[in-house]
Amino acid sequence: MTETKRLKKNDGTKEAVSNGKASQIPVVHPRYSDLISRVKNFSIIESTLREGEQFANAFFDQETKIKIAKALDEFGVEYIEITSPAASEQSRLDCIAICNLGLKAKILTHVRCHMDDARIAVETGVDGLDVVIGTSSFLREFSHGKDMDYIIKQATEVIKFIQSKGLEVRFSSEDSFRSDLVDLLNLYKTVDKLGVNRVGIADTVGCADPRQVYELVRTLRGVVSCDIETHFHNDTGCAIANAYAALEAGATHIDTSVLGIGERNGITPLGGLVARMYTADREGVMAKYKLDKLRDVENLVAEAVQIQVPFNNYITGYCAFTHKAGIHAKAILNNPSTYEILDPHDFGMTRYVSIGHRLTGWNAVKNRAQQLDLALSDAEIKEVTQQIKQLADIKPLGVEEVDTLLRKFHHEKTSSEKAEDD
Ligand SMILES: CC(=O)SCCNC(=O)CCNC(=O)[C@H](O)C(C)(C)COP(=O)(O)OP(=O)(O)OC[C@H]1O[C@@H](n2cnc3c(N)ncnc32)[C@H](O)[C@@H]1OP(=O)(O)O
Numbered sequence: 001m002t003e004t005k006r007l008k009k010n011d012g013t014k015e016a017v018s019n020g021k022a023s024q025i026p027v028v029h030p031r032y033s034d035l036i037s038r039v040k041n042f043s044i045i046e047s048t049l050r051e052g053e054q055f056a057n058a059f060f061d062q063e064t065k066i067k068i069a070k071a072l073d074e075f076g077v078e079y080i081e082i083t084s085p086a087a088s089e090q091s092r093l094d095c096i097a098i099c100n101l102g103l104k105a106k107i108l109t110h111v112r113c114h115m116d117d118a119r120i121a122v123e124t125g126v127d128g129l130d131v132v133i134g135t136s137s138f139l140r141e142f143s144h145g146k147d148m149d150y151i152i153k154q155a156t157e158v159i160k161f162i163q164s165k166g167l168e169v170r171f172s173s174e175d176s177f178r179s180d181l182v183d184l185l186n187l188y189k190t191v192d193k194l195g196v197n198r199v200g201i202a203d204t205v206g207c208a209d210p211r212q213v214y215e216l217v218r219t220l221r222g223v224v225s226c227d228i229e230t231h232f233h234n235d236t237g238c239a240i241a242n243a244y245a246a247l248e249a250g251a252t253h254i255d256t257s258v259l260g261i262g263e264r265n266g267i268t269p270l271g272g273l274v275a276r277m278y279t280a281d282r283e284g285v286m287a288k289y290k291l292d293k294l295r296d297v298e299n300l301v302a303e304a305v306q307i308q309v310p311f312n313n314y315i316t317g318y319c320a321f322t323h324k325a326g327i328h329a330k331a332i333l334n335n336p337s338t339y340e341i342l343d344p345h346d347f348g349m350t351r352y353v354s355i356g357h358r359l360t361g362w363n364a365v366k367n368r369a370q371q372l373d374l375a376l377s378d379a380e381i382k383e384v385t386q387q388i389k390q391l392a393d394i395k396p397l398g399v400e401e402v403d404t405l406l407r408k409f410h411h412e413k414t415s416s417e418k419a420e421d422d
């Protein structure tokens with residue numbers, strides 16, 4: 001495997017070169033440039049320590065929670081959301097411990113729309129409470145059994161109580177996309193008038209698509225004056241696209257978790273959201289977040305919940321910046337922007353051009369020979385490429401095997417040239 005070395009200038013792109021590593025990032029503008037878009041001005045509510053604790057494998061002891069909270073803070077997320085202190089005594093103690101860390105990120109806890117939970121939560125030292133209650137007919141009937149009038153009454157009491165403690169309050173409807181729109185807007189209008197900091201929309205079952213998200217958030221944007229938080233489950237693979245659509249429509253806050261962990265198959269992953277937002281506003285995202293810390297926080301969480309970082313993970317997956325086919329390899333070696341929208345170096349990652357397989361082309365082999373300082377003509381490189389392909393038709397070769405073959409080939413060529421000269 002080989003780091004790219006050669007560069008060619010390509011007009012119309014920005015070029016940055018260091019140690020043979022080139023990045024030519026095309027300037028990609030968000031599709032919607034209208035004034036309500038918050039694509040360039042959003043905050044992350046990082047919920048690994050709340051939604052993430054709902055992941056099947058998650059058991060976070062206090063030490064682990066603290067490590068994760070510190071790593072998220074270091075990365076630069078604006079908010080860290082933690083499990084309700086009403087869940088258990090240890091959850092309450094952990095909540096207090098995290099509040100006492102003095103992190104830059106604001107600490108929120110997530111509670112049912114219930115005075116019992118709110119009373120416990122306001123005593124923990126959090127900066128704010130994320131209050132939630134189901135509004136779809138499914139949840140009204142089968143979860144809490146309350147009608148909309150009751151929800152409004154309960155919400156009013158809980159919100160006023162939290163405000164009386166001087167804390168930030170967000171009010172959210174669970175299962176928003178299967179809730180009645182009139183009910184929903186009526187509820188949000190009421191809580192907006194009460195002066196909540198944010199209202200939240202949650203795609204609790206992962207049923208929404210980006211167009212539905214855009215329409216609902218845009219409608220809501222016209223109805224409330226407070227900030228709008230959004231939360232997307234990934235059951236049907238739309239969690240990142242939905243988050244982006246929400247921002248385009250004027251949402252201000254996006255919920256994430258590291259590697260997307262959460263109930264069932266989880267929510268918008270932090271890394272995936274960052275990848276998406278970077279393509280829309282590279283400078284803004286690089287200024288807000290320490291992108292080279294992403295891998296550390298993902299490794300930390302992966303270890304804590306005993307999973308592997310998926311091979312195709314956004315940014316940090318082991319092959320996220322590996323280029324294999326000959327056509328790709330040639331172009332990448334000339335200009336990485338040909339097949340990369342993310343510059344690996346911005347994330348502390350490295351690009352690889354994989355050789356030693358039957359899809360290898362002579363340009364990639366030439367690059368490797370140059371790295372090994374083996375002077376070979378183009379014709380010779382093409383000859384040895386055929387040898388590599390023949391062997392790789394039987395089984396792929398490791399980089400060491402390719403190197404050995406190249407060295408041997410070079411040695412034979414130079415020895416025979418020398419013999420001819422003598
Ligand atoms: C979509 C989401 O992810 S929302 C966040 C989910 N998070 C959690 O559930 C946090 C962890 N949960 C827990 O530890 C427990 O469920 C607790 C402490 C919150 C409640 O525990 P229990 O009192 O034993 O109740 P249980 O979990 O069986 O049922 C939930 C109760 O909350 C009620 N409820 C459910 N949602 C809400 C809500 N948003 N607001 C108010 N009450 C609610 C239900 O009606 C039920 O009440 P019941 O005791 O009268 O039947």
Ligand SMILES: O=C(O)CCC(=O)C(=O)O
Binds near residue numbers: 172201
């Ligand atoms: O509080 C919220 O907005 C979201 C709650 C939640 O996890 C969900 O609805 O999936």
Ligand SMILES: [Zn+2]
Binds near residue numbers: 051204231233262263
């Ligand atoms: Zn959720």
